[in-house]
Amino acid sequence: MCHEPADTTKNMSTTESSLPDDEQPGTARDAFANRDFRRVFWASFASSTGRWMQNVALGVFAYKLSGTASFTTLVVAAQLFPLLVLSLVGGSLADLVDRRKLLMVTQAWQAAWARSLAWRFSTTRSPRRCCSSPSS
Secondary structure, eight states: OOOOOOOOSOOOOHHHHHSOGGGOOOOHHHHHTSHHHHHHHHHHHHHHHHHHHHHHHHHHHHHHHHOOHHHHHHHHHHHHHHHHHHHHHHHHHHHHSOHHHHHHHHHHHHHHHHHHHHHHHHTOSSTTTTTSOOOO
16 A cells, blocks of 8 residues: 655644634634623633632731731632642532532632631721730
8 A cells, every 4th residue: 555645735733624614713702702601701700800809818818917928828828729739629520510500609609708708807807806815
C-alpha cells in the first residue's frame, strides 16, 4: 500500500479542519446574543465580584481584630485553602450530579455564610471587643 505524503501547504489550524462547517467556534458577540449565556455570565460576574470583596473585607476585619499581619494571613489562608483542596472534588462532583442543582446549592451555602459574616460584623461595635472574653 502506498500512503500519500501529508499536504504541508495548507495553513489551517486543527480546530478549523476538525470541526464541520456548522460547528465552527463563534465569537464573543455570538455568545452574548444568547440570553441564557448573558444571564449566566452576569450572575457569575456578580458572584465573583462579591466573593473577592468578601475576601478583602475579611482580611481587613481580621487585621482590625488582631492588629497583626500573621493572624490576617492565617485567616485569608484558611478562607482560600479549601478552594485549593476541594477544587478536584468539586470538579468530579460536577460531572456526577446535575450542575444546575449543584450551583444552586453551593451558591445558597455561600450566601448563607456571607450573611452570617455580615451579621457578625454588623453586631460588633468595637473590632477588638468581638473576640475578647468579657471582663468580670
